[in-house]
Amino acid sequence: MNFIQLFQMLDTNQSTNAKRSALVEFIETAHPLESALAIEALTGRRERRQLKPSLLKQAAYQAFADESWLFDECYAAVGDLSETLAILLADQEAVSQTEDPVLAQWQACQRELSKKEPDALTSELLGLLSVMSRDEAFLFLKLSSGGFRVGVSKGLVHDAIARAIDMDRAVIEERMMGAFIPDEDWLNRLKEPVTQNELDARPLPFLLANPLSESDVLELDPTGVAVEYKWDGIRAQLIKTHETIRLWSRGDQDITEQFPDIIEAATTLPSQLILDGEILAGSPEQLQTFNELQTRLNRKRITQNLLKTNPAFFKAYDLLRFDGEDMRTRPLTVRKDTLSQLNVIQSQVIYPASHQDIQTMRLTARAEGAEGVMIKDRQSTYVGGRKTGHWWKWKLDPMTADCVLIYAQAGHGRRASLHSDYTLACWNQNNELVPVAKAYSGLTDAELKTIDQWIRKHTLQKFGPVRQVEAVQVFEIGFEGIARSTRHKSGIALRFPRILRWRQDVGPQDADHLSHFETLMSDSNAV
Amino acid sequence: MVSKKSRHRDPLIIRTPEGLYCPKARAHIDPWRPVDCALITHAHADHARAGSKHYHCALGGEGLLTKRLGQHIIEPHPYGESFSLGDVQISFHPAGHVLGSAQIRLDDGESVWVITGDYKRDLDPTCQPFEPVSCDVLITEATFALPIYRWPSMDQVMDQLFGWWDHHVRNRRTPVLLCYSLGKAQRIMAEIKQRSDRSVQVHGAVANLNIEYEKQDVELCPWQRASESDKGVSTDLIIAPPQVAGSSFLKRFHPTELAMASGWMQVRGVRRRSAIQQGFVVSDHADWNSLIKTVKQSEATKVYATHGETRVLTRYLNEHLGIASERLETAFGIEDGVDQ
Numbered sequence: 001m002n003f004i005q006l007f008q009m010l011d012t013n014q015s016t017n018a019k020r021s022a023l024v025e026f027i028e029t030a031h032p033l034e035s036a037l038a039i040e041a042l043t044g045r046r047e048r049r050q051l052k053p054s055l056l057k058q059a060a061y062q063a064f065a066d067e068s069w070l071f072d073e074c075y076a077a078v079g080d081l082s083e084t085l086a087i088l089l090a091d092q093e094a095v096s097q098t099e100d101p102v103l104a105q106w107q108a109c110q111r112e113l114s115k116k117e118p119d120a121l122t123s124e125l126l127g128l129l130s131v132m133s134r135d136e137a138f139l140f141l142k143l144s145s146g147g148f149r150v151g152v153s154k155g156l157v158h159d160a161i162a163r164a165i166d167m168d169r170a171v172i173e174e175r176m177m178g179a180f181i182p183d184e185d186w187l188n189r190l191k192e193p194v195t196q197n198e199l200d201a202r203p204l205p206f207l208l209a210n211p212l213s214e215s216d217v218l219e220l221d222p223t224g225v226a227v228e229y230k231w232d233g234i235r236a237q238l239i240k241t242h243e244t245i246r247l248w249s250r251g252d253q254d255i256t257e258q259f260p261d262i263i264e265a266a267t268t269l270p271s272q273l274i275l276d277g278e279i280l281a282g283s284p285e286q287l288q289t290f291n292e293l294q295t296r297l298n299r300k301r302i303t304q305n306l307l308k309t310n311p312a313f314f315k316a317y318d319l320l321r322f323d324g325e326d327m328r329t330r331p332l333t334v335r336k337d338t339l340s341q342l343n344v345i346q347s348q349v350i351y352p353a354s355h356q357d358i359q360t361m362r363l364t365a366r367a368e369g370a371e372g373v374m375i376k377d378r379q380s381t382y383v384g385g386r387k388t389g390h391w392w393k394w395k396l397d398p399m400t401a402d403c404v405l406i407y408a409q410a411g412h413g414r415r416a417s418l419h420s421d422y423t424l425a426c427w428n429q430n431n432e433l434v435p436v437a438k439a440y441s442g443l444t445d446a447e448l449k450t451i452d453q454w455i456r457k458h459t460l461q462k463f464g465p466v467r468q469v470e471a472v473q474v475f476e477i478g479f480e481g482i483a484r485s486t487r488h489k490s491g492i493a494l495r496f497p498r499i500l501r502w503r504q505d506v507g508p509q510d511a512d513h514l515s516h517f518e519t520l521m522s523d524s525n526a527v
Numbered sequence: 528m529v530s531k532k533s534r535h536r537d538p539l540i541i542r543t544p545e546g547l548y549c550p551k552a553r554a555h556i557d558p559w560r561p562v563d564c565a566l567i568t569h570a571h572a573d574h575a576r577a578g579s580k581h582y583h584c585a586l587g588g589e590g591l592l593t594k595r596l597g598q599h600i601i602e603p604h605p606y607g608e609s610f611s612l613g614d615v616q617i618s619f620h621p622a623g624h625v626l627g628s629a630q631i632r633l634d635d636g637e638s639v640w641v642i643t644g645d646y647k648r649d650l651d652p653t654c655q656p657f658e659p660v661s662c663d664v665l666i667t668e669a670t671f672a673l674p675i676y677r678w679p680s681m682d683q684v685m686d687q688l689f690g691w692w693d694h695h696v697r698n699r700r701t702p703v704l705l706c707y708s709l710g711k712a713q714r715i716m717a718e719i720k721q722r723s724d725r726s727v728q729v730h731g732a733v734a735n736l737n738i739e740y741e742k743q744d745v746e747l748c749p750w751q752r753a754s755e756s757d758k759g760v761s762t763d764l765i766i767a768p769p770q771v772a773g774s775s776f777l778k779r780f781h782p783t784e785l786a787m788a789s790g791w792m793q794v795r796g797v798r799r800r801s802a803i804q805q806g807f808v809v810s811d812h813a814d815w816n817s818l819i820k821t822v823k824q825s826e827a828t829k830v831y832a833t834h835g836e837t838r839v840l841t842r843y844l845n846e847h848l849g850i851a852s853e854r855l856e857t858a859f860g861i862e863d864g865v866d867q
Contacts, residue, residue, distance in 0.1 A: 011795075012691075012805045014784070018698070067847060073839050074675045079796050087675045087793065093683070411796075418800065445800075 023160035082141035205384020229370035398478030442499030568644025569628035588627020623657035625710030670835035
């Protein structure tokens with residue numbers, strides 16, 4: 001089996017079992033380099049973009065010559081650039097070969113291509129695509145342009161690896177954390193006994209929280225839990241061995257280089273240590289919003305200037321290893337006590353006597369710049385994954401506003417050619433509708449379909465794939481925060497906006513004014 | 528040859544609230560409200576509606592039409608033979624869409640108009656192949672008028688279908704193919720017949736139409752009503768209309784694996800949105816190349832496009848082929864992209 005056949009099986013099978021057995025069969029039968037590169041792609045590790053979307057578009061325009069508008073129409077209908085090119089430019093009659101390895105060869109191809117000047121590159125790419133089957137072209141382009149996704153979770157991949165080489169899944173999980181070297185020896189390395197030193201530098205599986213509602217909270221015994229604020233930052237482990245200090249995000253990314261200020265601050269800590277906590281923007285006294293953190297993550301080089309304008313710090317809330325000892329089997333209270341003796345910024349924790357204490361903590365969360373509270377079993381051990389009965393999160397209700405739909409655009413992927421991306425607006429002082437958010441999710445498929453039909457019949461103007469529609473439909477949106485923004489006409493940017501419901505009971509005149517957002521903003525501390 | 532002189536003359540066909548209408552023949556084409564005289568291209572529900580006083584259709588299509596409309600006055604005409612209504616000579620020509628489907632040619636001695644109805648250019652063992660008809664004005668469908676719609680060969684599709692079918696039978700799951708019960712279902716069954724001795728079980732809606740096809744000597748693979756089969760996993764393919772997804776019909780064959788046969792399956796996002804795991808690209812409509820070929824072969828100097836991607840087709844004809852072309856809005860108010 002090769003990667004193309006694996007993809008076809010993953011893409012056309014519904015059940016997790018069928019997907020898992022496809023993965024196991026693939027790992028067992030594929031060339032080891034093919035499987036290594038496939039695992040790298042399936043676990044989202046291949047982020048390097050060899051071919052930019054703009055280059056793919058340029059190639060398409062070259063192929064369509066004076067009919068470039070026709071390509072744009074196709075792209076709008078398909079909703080995926082790689083797929084559009086594959087349909088239009090691959091050899092329709094070619095049948096994908098499903099045995100011999102393809103990935104190493106594709107990777108070499110991509111490298112060669114990316115060295116070329118744009119014009120030579122696009123011509124060569126067109127030649128390449130014209131002899132590929134549609135699936136080959138699609139996968140080649142997806143892998144090259146950094147947008148590859150197929151419906152398998154990392155957990156499923158790890159599970160399949162464990163089954164294929166008959167090892168414990170937890171061991172595989174731990175060994176698959178961190179950097180992955182995609183060579184022919186990958187399976188042999190996974191089978192090997194691991195040295196202590198290697199283990200020390202790797203992050204441990206994160207413990208994740210389950211969401212709670214108010215009524216769930218009332219059922220908890222308050223004297224059995226610890227409560228702290230839920231911070232809106234980047235979840236990370238700070239790892240200090242005898243030799244190095246590393247910072248790992250929950251997405252298995254080594255983000256050490258993005259945060260030299262945090263690493264610097266950690267030099268005074270004892271070695272043989274792992275802290276679990278949150279990377280936050282600003283300083284403990286003055287938090288900044290999540291947007292500011294994003295800037296740090298997106299930069300290749302972190303300049304001194306950026307460290308000044310976008311400072312970051314690490315707020316610890318758990319201790320997974322201390323003085324070389326694995327603390328994860330100790331109860332939370334013990335871990336917290338030990339943590340409190342360390343000289344690190346840490347999350348304040350209370351041990352409530354009543355439900356009222358939990359409520360009070362939650363009510364002060366927004367003013368503290370937090371997005372809710374974390375409730376943790378005092379006796380709980382630290383285990384990887386979303387285990388029930390260990391940690392819970394009780395988030396603040398989102399801030400809400402009623403907004404008017406003014407633009408709609410066809411979605412991508414599953415929502416291709418269905419108008420599911422909405423631009424929503426509120427009223428300003430001059431009684432104009434100004435856009436405040438773009439929201440994609442929250443409606444049922446049936447609602448989406450109905451609204452899609454409405455949009456098609458009530459389009460005022462089309463700008464390529466974007467339709468301006470009559471200002472009629474009102475949606476209640478929820479969001480987690482507001483920040484000032486110079487980019488948007490409304491002067492504000494919402495954090496994680498999504499549609500809560502379609503308000504068929506009100507008209508556009510009932511939608512919120514900009515002043516509503518101003519009030520919400522002044523109520524929350526983090527601006 | 529017909530004269531193409533007077534541009535200011537009243538058009539032979541106009542739009543009315545009831546649908547396309549030829550005043551000189553006093554006949555509507557595929558009307559969506561009851562009228563006196565209806566010319567019907569084919570028996571699909573969006574083209575053939577009940578309640579009109581008198582129907583004309585192509586010979587071979589009257590059985591399906593009766594099944595769909597109930598008892599009405601239906602007058603069938605052999606392909607290519609013309610008859611008069613008023614001063615207009617009318618004839619039906621094969622459209623290759625489904626059994627008895629037709630293009631309609633209208634000739635008043637001044638100009639010739641052809642309404643294609645739905646059509647395809649690919650061969651289909653269940654109906655007569657499309658015949659190009661030259662005309663002055665062509666009214667063509669445009670359901671799939673985008674270059675992304677290029678239909679694969681039926682050999683390729685049937686290979687895929689058999690592979691998928693066998694795979695799930697091996698894994699003890701019942702393969703279920705969802706497709707339109709009129710036309711697509713029988714086309715798949717005829718293709719199966721030509722390639723194998725496999726048999727299928729069909730939903731009641733399909734079974735009723737199968738009988739009509741077999742009356743017209745269309746050879747289908749062996750089939751049985753799904754409701755009369757044993758409960759449990761089936762090694763036969765189940766053929767049913769798309770509406771059965773999520774209904775109790777599928778329960779008796781549990782566990783099932785769903786696939787859809789449709790031109791829309793050409794786009795991965797469309798398939799995934801419909802919660803269908805496997806898609807087979809089989810369409811009874813013309814793909815992009817067929818649409819362009821048909822327009823060229825018609826030699827029409829004016830082309831109207833209706834249904835689907837009309838905007839794209841008309842722009843392409845106007846800008847790149849120099850053929851005067853306009854969109855013909857349907858009174859459904861549906862602008863584009865959501866055709867059957």
